[in-house]
Amino acid sequence: MYTVGLSTCSKTINEELFKLYANAGIKAMEISADYEVLDSLDANYVKKLANEYGVNLWSYHLPFWTFDLFDITATDCEQRKQNVKRYEKYIIEAAQMGITKFVLHPSGEPIEDNERKERLEYSKESIFTLSQIAKQNGGVLAVEDLPRSCLGNKSSEILELISVDSSIGVCFDTNHLLNEDIVQFIKNVGSRIITTHVSDYDFINERHWLPGEGKIDWQSVLKALKDVGYNGPWLYEIGFKSPKTIIRERDLTCADFVKNANELFEGKNPTVFGKPKENLGFWE
Numbered sequence: 001m002y003t004v005g006l007s008t009c010s011k012t013i014n015e016e017l018f019k020l021y022a023n024a025g026i027k028a029m030e031i032s033a034d035y036e037v038l039d040s041l042d043a044n045y046v047k048k049l050a051n052e053y054g055v056n057l058w059s060y061h062l063p064f065w066t067f068d069l070f071d072i073t074a075t076d077c078e079q080r081k082q083n084v085k086r087y088e089k090y091i092i093e094a095a096q097m098g099i100t101k102f103v104l105h106p107s108g109e110p111i112e113d114n115e116r117k118e119r120l121e122y123s124k125e126s127i128f129t130l131s132q133i134a135k136q137n138g139g140v141l142a143v144e145d146l147p148r149s150c151l152g153n154k155s156s157e158i159l160e161l162i163s164v165d166s167s168i169g170v171c172f173d174t175n176h177l178l179n180e181d182i183v184q185f186i187k188n189v190g191s192r193i194i195t196t197h198v199s200d201y202d203f204i205n206e207r208h209w210l211p212g213e214g215k216i217d218w219q220s221v222l223k224a225l226k227d228v229g230y231n232g233p234w235l236y237e238i239g240f241k242s243p244k245t246i247i248r249e250r251d252l253t254c255a256d257f258v259k260n261a262n263e264l265f266e267g268k269n270p271t272v273f274g275k276p277k278e279n280l281g282f283w284e
């Protein structure tokens with residue numbers, strides 16, 4: 001149904017990782033890491049490994065932490081411009097790897113209600129600038145839906161943020177929506193969804209669990225994506241090791257993600273590896 005992809009988040013980006021992807025049948029990779037790691041990443045070497053192992057370098061998650069370096073809604077004008085300029089370097093490096101989709105967080109957090117309108121305008125201004133840089137480097141910006149008080153925490157805000165340029169797409173993160181029904185979000189955003197971050201959660205806060213470990217109705221999500229014409233990869237944003245919110249008997253493997261995807265595509269209940277900790281609060 002969809003090509004299976006996996007983010008490199010919480011993983012070491014090296015030849016062994018490419019081997020694991022290739023051996024398991026994971027065809028798409030999102031490059032995602034802390035900025036210190038990205039700063040030392042050899043673009044030509046990564047591209048060489050991707051070609052050697054037949055893994056498509058599908059997307060590049062622009063760094064977002066720390067907010068003082070990467071928040072594109074910073075109220076200080078000069079800081080905001082510097083943060084946007086900082087992203088240009090990463091877009092150029094991603095393009096050198098052959099990547100054409102650049103995933104962007106539209107804000108940091110927290111954002112207070114009384115400043116939300118102003119920060120939305122700053123974000124739109126920054127997104128437009130970055131969309132032009134993406135075009136100049138043969139790619140497209142993909143603005144990600146975010147949780148909690150972040151900008152883009154519902155479809156109406158996502159659509160406003162990407163309204164500045166019709167070429168901008170959306171990275172649909174399945175475990176970030178705390179203010180809107182997931183299927184309704186897909187219907188509202190529609191064909192602007194050009195990539196995914198797949199993981200499960202408990203509707204309380206983002207958890208980044210394997211599908212089946214949380215509460216998402218995955219068949220409804222798959223149907224909705226099909227209905228809006230989504231044709232990108234089914235790309236998981238989950239680490240191998242268990243987050244502190246769930247208990248698993250072992251670490252996940254690349255094969256687990258492929259098995260999970262195939263079970264979902266076949267309409268089956270996926271194999272469950274973990275059990276959420278009891279009485280989870282908002283932050284754990």
